[in-house]
């Protein structure tokens with residue numbers, strides 16, 4: 003039915019159509035995924051086989067140009083974690099396949115080959131990587147303390163997305179504004195500040211904020227292949243000790259153990275006893291925190307506005323309460339919805355906080371286990387696979403001179419060792435039974 | 436060297452926290468220049484006396500009430516959804532007539548005439564369907580009905596004419612604009628008609644005026660002025676509805692700035708009955724009817740009710 | 752390497768293998784859950800499938816989405832102009848001419864109190880002068896939006912919706928929109944008017960569906 007009949011034009015005037023410009027076609031999104039997969043493959047090859055920083059830098063710049071400045075950020079794997087979380091919490095939201103793949107591909111790569119994605123593909127990482135000038139070494143305690151932030155950030159972001167309260171990580175993405183050459187002042191300060199800091203503290207966002215990096219770190223911690231400083235054997239020359247701008251190279255543990263075994267065991271026992279208390283404390287804090295953070299949810303915001311109005315604070319124009327009244331929804335329903343959100347976040351915060359408490363306790367307990375490291379090697383979890391350390395290793399220099407074909411490469415060696423070890427492990431178990 | 440790094444980190448964390456807190460609430464302010472502002476005209480409504488008071492409000496059990504009509508001092512008829520409700524003078528439901536389609540407008544004398552999109556159906560006050568008149572074609576879009584003597588007049592927004600029928604539903608003729616440059620203009624479906632002893636009063640809302648016609652279609656006097664001020668009609672298409680009071684004065688309703696106003700028989704502004712304070716800023720179209728006692732019945736579709744306004748003796 | 756070292760390494764390799772299988776399992780079940788759920792969602796026609804062209808034959812895939820706003824929900828708060836991540840908002844004014852009354856006195860074009868119906872700047876509502884007014888024939892005029900000037904402030908939309916037919920309305924213009932993962936206006940919009948729509952139906956324009964106004 004025509005609601006508004008055309009005026010009785012006599013001049014033959016034809017109504018113009020509403021002009022629209024097409025959205026970036028769906029085909030392009032497929033291309034993005036293909037390019038991502040390709041870049042991951044190339045990056046992995048560069049890091050594990052080719053072992054040249056130059057190649058990695060080239061890949062990094064190309065990806066920064068495409069995924070960063072051309073595609074202007076969205077959707078990126080870092081943000082995709084929230085889409086996944088939202089889809090889990092809200093049956094009305096389906097993750098587009100493209101987004102799901104953006105989420106999965108880097109993680110799968112990390113699970114098998116380490117954090118190639120961070121090395122050369124992530125535009126956020128790349129833009130920080132190119133501003134590194136004179137990286138300082140951070141004391142271990144500071145690294146560990148700051149290193150907790152990403153996990154917390156990850157948890158909070160996932161919970162908010164799960165409850166449908168919005169995408170925290172996208173909101174506070176410090177660099178996407180640079181890619182778009184358009185950002186609000188606070189974000190500009192934030193992004194610019196991080197880059198400035200990044201000249202001396204290498205990749206601050208990656209190491210002390212990025213929530214996706216946490217997931218990549220976990221995956222990478224149990225990866226199949228790994229980044230190694232040396233292409234074959236470590237000769238303990240200590241040349242690479244300071245090569246990593248991210249302090250990810252671990253040095254061999256001292257020959258003799260500094261602490262008596264018994265005291266370590268006692269300490270560990272203490273931590274284990276403390277575990278439940280830590281979990282409880284974590285849960286309580288988490289629940290409190292999420293209750294507070296619920297205020298960012300639009301539904302909670304609306305109720306807060308209604309309450310304020312009831313107290314006589316007049317809402318400014320364009321407020322949620324105004325739109326709410328126009329929508330004709332009942333106040334009871336709005337309140338119920340807000341309460342639901344709060345309750346959900348409260349519960350989720352309880353669980354998540356408890357989990358964090360547990361994790362911290364276990365980590366502390368884990369510190370008491372003596373680990374012996376004999377070679378200089380990158381920390382599996384924290385190595386960003388940037389390839390800077392390769393050139394420091396004399397063995398690597400040797401390899402490069404000889405050409406890459408002759409030596410016993412790390413992967414063949416690693417596989418051999420793995421097979422051998424597994425056999426042995428099985429063997430000992432059989433021997434015991 | 437080391438400590439410097441630490442300090443930088445700590446400062447930056449502090450900055451990050453500050454930014455986070457500052458961003459948490461309130462985005463950028465919307466400049467005043469971007470906001471559509473008619474506050475001064477709403478304000479003006481509060482500066483004039485309101486001689487009419489809302490003396491009753493009858494809630495309606497209708498999702499989408501569309502039109503109201505009253506027969507002298509007799510029953511009130513409201514149509515909406517797919518029913519016509521016959522109410523007594525106190526608002527009590529007497530009868531409920533099921534309709535086959537969505538009603539658009541209504542008039543009542545001894546017979547209830549319900550206007551649908553393209554045709555009129557006559558019902559007895561007892562609810563019996565008496566006659567279904569012929570369709571007025573695909574273009575038809577009826578918006579108003581009036582009874583003058585034993586004739587029925589219907590305004591057709593779709594074809595920009597006023598149809599004239601006898602009581603049996605036979606078409607007697609049509610009233611259309613004499614010239615296009617001074618004729619009917621209806622940007623939106625706001626085309627109403629009322630009748631009194633002087634003939635028909637047709638709302639030419641696109642020109643924001645009320646025009647008098649004889650039943651034969653001859654145009655007589657006109658009144659109404661285009662203005663945002665209280666005495667004029669604002670917007671692209673106002674007034675939306677009209678009713679004639681027993682003493683010959685007019686009641687008009689407007690959309691945009693929702694207003695119910697009374698004009699003297701010569702078309703000069705007499706009084707504001709209700710404005711956006713009383714009706715709410717989001718009131719939709721307000722149909723209006725006046726009974727023999729001079730009570731103004733305003734159909735508030737947004738509120739799903741009929742508001743009754745009565746003139747109060749000046750107590751000041 | 753001592754025997755003890757070897758034992759330790761092998762134990763860790765085992766742990767790692769277990770971890771790897773665990774993470775792989777998690778990811779696989781996550782993917783399965785999401786894609787599997789999508790399939791069910793499509794059968795039940797969840798909001799995510801709205802307007803999806805192959806709703807019947809659909810399996811697995813949720814199409815890529817873009818942002819649009821529902822003009823019926825918008826309350827013209829003005830934040831579309833200020834809250835987009837872009838300096839010039841990607842939300843702009845659209846005009847469905849078929850709904851337009853072609854008024855001489857357009858309330859989307861003139862300041863509410865305009866005395867003279869001329870296109871003099873002080874009479875114009877639009878803060879950037881983005882609306883073009885052209886004479887068609889007596890008494891009709893047509894109004895078109897100069898897209899490059901429009902900042903999406905919704906002032907004209909408010910005027911047109913309040914007094915007129917509501918043929919002017921805001922919409923996300925894909926010419927500019929970066930399709931942020933979370934639209935920054937969507938988060939602030941008091942009317943919750945923003946939604947994701949499948950890219951195949953990239954525009955929610957007025958006058959396309961059966962809509963009822965007054």
Ligand code: SF4
Pocket residue numbers: 080119120121124125126127128207208209212213214215218
């Ligand atoms: S840590 Fe995060 S931001 Fe840094 S490179 Fe990796 S995914 Fe990108």
Ligand code: SF4
Pocket residue numbers: 820824825826827828829830831904905921936939940941942943944945
């Ligand atoms: S933010 Fe929402 S309510 Fe405000 S103008 Fe935009 S769509 Fe309309």
Ligand code: SF4
Pocket residue numbers: 843844876877878879880881882896900901902903904905906907908
């Ligand atoms: S008034 Fe605002 S929304 Fe309308 S055309 Fe001008 S800039 Fe665009």
Ligand code: SF4
Pocket residue numbers: 818834835836837840841842923927928929930931933934935936937
């Ligand atoms: S998705 Fe981003 S670019 Fe598009 S309208 Fe929203 S904020 Fe602006």
